[in-house]
Amino acid sequence: MGVCEALEPGDVVFGYYRCHALYLAKGGDLRALVAELFGKATGCTKGKGGSMHLIDARRGVMGASAIVGTTIANAVGYAYAQKYCRRPNIVACFFGDGATEEGVFAESLNFAVLKKLPILFVCENNFYAIHTHQNKRQGLPDIRARAQAFGMRAERLDGNDIFELCRCSADAVRSIRAGQGPRFLEVTTYRWREHVGPGCDYHLGYRSEAEAQPWQDADPLRRLARLIDDQHRREMENEVEQEIADAFAFAEQSEFPSATELYTDVFKEEAHAAAGA
Amino acid sequence: MPQPVLDSASRSATSSHRILSYVDAVREATDLEMACDPAVIVFGLDVDDPKAIQGTVRGLLEKYGPERVFGTPLSEDAMTGTAVGMALAGLRPIHVHIRMDFLMLAMNQLVNVAAKCRYMYGGQVHVPLVVRAMIGKSWGQGAQHSQGLHSFFMHVPGLKVVAPSTPYDAKGCLSAAVRDDDPVIYVEHRLLHFQSGPVPPERYQVWPGKARITAKGNDLTIVGISYMQIECLRAQRLLARIGIHAEVIDPIWLSPLDIDTIAASVEKTGRLLVVDNGWTNCGAAAEIVAQIGEKLAPLRDLRLKRMGFAPVTCPTTPALEELFYPNARTIAAQARNLVEGAETGWLPEIPEELQTTAFKGPF
Numbered sequence: 186m187g188v189c190e191a192l193e194p195g196d197v198v199f200g201y202y203r204c205h206a207l208y209l210a211k212g213g214d215l216r217a218l219v220a221e222l223f224g225k226a227t228g229c230t231k232g233k234g235g236s237m238h239l240i241d242a243r244r245g246v247m248g249a250s251a252i253v254g255t256t257i258a259n260a261v262g263y264a265y266a267q268k269y270c271r272r273p274n275i276v277a278c279f280f281g282d283g284a285t286e287e288g289v290f291a292e293s294l295n296f297a298v299l300k301k302l303p304i305l306f307v308c309e310n311n312f313y314a315i316h317t318h319q320n321k322r323q324g325l326p327d328i329r330a331r332a333q334a335f336g337m338r339a340e341r342l343d344g345n346d347i348f349e350l351c352r353c354s355a356d357a358v359r360s361i362r363a364g365q366g367p368r369f370l371e372v373t374t375y376r377w378r379e380h381v382g383p384g385c386d387y388h389l390g391y392r393s394e395a396e397a398q399p400w401q402d403a404d405p406l407r408r409l410a411r412l413i414d415d416q417h418r419r420e421m422e423n424e425v426e427q428e429i430a431d432a433f434a435f436a437e438q439s440e441f442p443s444a445t446e447l448y449t450d451v452f453k454e455e456a457h458a459a460a461g462a
Numbered sequence: 463m464p465q466p467v468l469d470s471a472s473r474s475a476t477s478s479h480r481i482l483s484y485v486d487a488v489r490e491a492t493d494l495e496m497a498c499d500p501a502v503i504v505f506g507l508d509v510d511d512p513k514a515i516q517g518t519v520r521g522l523l524e525k526y527g528p529e530r531v532f533g534t535p536l537s538e539d540a541m542t543g544t545a546v547g548m549a550l551a552g553l554r555p556i557h558v559h560i561r562m563d564f565l566m567l568a569m570n571q572l573v574n575v576a577a578k579c580r581y582m583y584g585g586q587v588h589v590p591l592v593v594r595a596m597i598g599k600s601w602g603q604g605a606q607h608s609q610g611l612h613s614f615f616m617h618v619p620g621l622k623v624v625a626p627s628t629p630y631d632a633k634g635c636l637s638a639a640v641r642d643d644d645p646v647i648y649v650e651h652r653l654l655h656f657q658s659g660p661v662p663p664e665r666y667q668v669w670p671g672k673a674r675i676t677a678k679g680n681d682l683t684i685v686g687i688s689y690m691q692i693e694c695l696r697a698q699r700l701l702a703r704i705g706i707h708a709e710v711i712d713p714i715w716l717s718p719l720d721i722d723t724i725a726a727s728v729e730k731t732g733r734l735l736v737v738d739n740g741w742t743n744c745g746a747a748a749e750i751v752a753q754i755g756e757k758l759a760p761l762r763d764l765r766l767k768r769m770g771f772a773p774v775t776c777p778t779t780p781a782l783e784e785l786f787y788p789n790a791r792t793i794a795a796q797a798r799n800l801v802e803g804a805e806t807g808w809l810p811e812i813p814e815e816l817q818t819t820a821f822k823g824p825f
């Protein structure tokens with residue numbers, strides 16, 4: 186949210202499978218998101234990609250990969266094209282702490298710095314990859330330091346502090362837009378629920394409720410809500426609840442894709458091509 | 463506890479009456495190999511996490527310690543190269559991946575290095591590496607978590623490929639793969655994990671290059687690969703109800719492939735349907751059909767057919783996913799068409815006793 190606040194509508198984001206919030210923050214449509222989860226034809230990928238591959242190219246949401254780390258390089262390539270085409274827009278790329286262990290992370294950062302590309306790297310560090318803590322996976326858990334070693338300015342900040350996040354993002358975006366090359370934000374956060382699915386997973390024993398508690402107490406949404414007067418907040422909440430209810434109703438009423446959809450979009454289709462020409 | 467679906471098939475392979483799940487069979491094979499050879503080590507992403515790779519490595523960390531059983535960073539490429547290095551040094555690593563799709567990040571090390579070492583270095587070195595890779599299905603797995611890419615590896619000389627479908631073979635093949643002095647890609651299917659069947663408690667091997675006849679018949683030969691073996695056996699029962707007797711074969715090892723067992727069957731039946739848990743184009747089914755054509759076409763009339771994934775990316779919506787995979791009904795329908803030599807339009811319903819209910823998801 187905080188990062189997208191600093192972006193222009195023409196800027197582009199690349200995400201990873203934990204992409205629902207990013208999709209909405211960059212202007213994706215809630216109805217199309219919920220319909221996608223229902224596997225309906227009105228979903229943002231017509232029910233074909235599912236939860237992990239949300240996209241809204243018109244809004245600059247350029248998709249999300251379920252293969253950890255892969256979109257980092259794609260975002261770098263997009264940024265190269267932006268620069269090459271002399272477009273004013275920049276790219277923001279989101280990934281987890283786990284993704285920084287993949288080779289493609291190092292290779293992509295090096296190239297982005299080498300070519301001074303207009304890209305903001307955002308590492309959402311929730312300290313876990315599935316059930317394994319960062320300390321059990323990284324010899325140097327300081328992700329910011331690793332990013333700095335490639336030769337770009339990198340900061341580490343509290344992702345639960347929405348104002349700080351907005352401020353740092355705006356500052357980074359300004360410098361990237363001014364042609365000063367890539368920037369890196371390591372944003373700490375925490376996953377409240379299990380890796381996949383809506384349940385709690387404390388029973389697995391890899392983390393404790395005590396560890397999670399401070400993060401939940403510092404929930405940025407609640408902190409923000411406390412700053413708004415009661416009546417105004419209630420109005421906003423009602424509006425949002427309404428929007429959510431509407432999206433679910435929309436999804437339920439929508440049709441599943443027809444059988445012929447199985448074979449569409451494998452390649453550019455001749456009929457479409459003719460119509461478009 | 464899931465009911466054994468494949469009991470008749472694997473019971474013919476063993477006199478054991480101990481019933482084990484596929485998961486426990488994999489775990490037991492690993493345990494036995496580790497117990498008798500300190501060179502065997504197990505690692506991979508999440509190997510040491512509380513879910514213990516669906517339970518397939520449960521208890522091994524406690525028993526053998528973190529030097530022999532460990533989780534890795536998210537670094538498939540480097541960890542595969544590391545595994546090759548360990549194997550060159552005489553270890554017998556088992557590198558585990560919870561999805562086969564992730565092997566795409568390890569292709570360079572597998573194809574350009576592991577597969578090549580023995581030959582390229584004139585036999586001076588070898589790579590006794592096992593790569594366990596799981597194929598996913600349903601529950602939103604979709605495009606990048608459900609691919610059956612075993613044929614990629616079958617293509618490359620120097621790699622062996624095995625895809626056991628029963629707990630009995632899961633144990634025997636894993637043991638054989640670990641004992642093998644060359645790299646083996648060991649393909650599991652997440653839905654097979656929920657199968658159970660007879661597994662003898664002792665150590666034994668199901669060696670490369672021997673297919674298994676899992677049902678006898680004279681009307682046509684059906685080869686089912688990996689999870690599709692289950693669907694083929696269900697189809698065989700549907701066909702039996704209308705008087706068509708299919709011979710069903712599980713190739714088990716895809717590379718090296720026991721084509722002779724399949725050829726002997728097709729020589730008898732004249733009709734071959736190969737059902738793969740992957741795409742047909744340049745796939746395992748294509749290879750089997752081609753070999754049978756080359757072998758038998760000069761000798762007798764043949765009708766050949768491949769089935770596999772629809773030639774598209776796997777969609778997540780159940781409405782389309784249902785059409786993406788072959789299933790017992792569509793397999794039976796194709797088999798009947800093949801036997802009758804014409805489109806019959808027949809599509810059987812699945813009777814209650816043939817429904818699979820073991821797994822209720824989600825992953």
Ligand SMILES: Cc1ncc(C[n+]2csc(CCOP(=O)(O)OP(=O)(O)O)c2C)c(N)n1
Pocket residue numbers: 203251252253254280281282283284285309311313314315507536538564567
């Ligand atoms: C290349 C690859 N390896 C392994 C996986 C399995 N996997 C899925 S999510 C995940 C953890 C990723 O952690 P992180 O990057 O920190 O993101 P988070 O889920 O914490 O947001 C892993 C290992 C994968 N999807 N892709």
Ligand SMILES: [Mg+2]
Pocket residue numbers: 281282283309310311312313314315
């Ligand atoms: Mg994480």
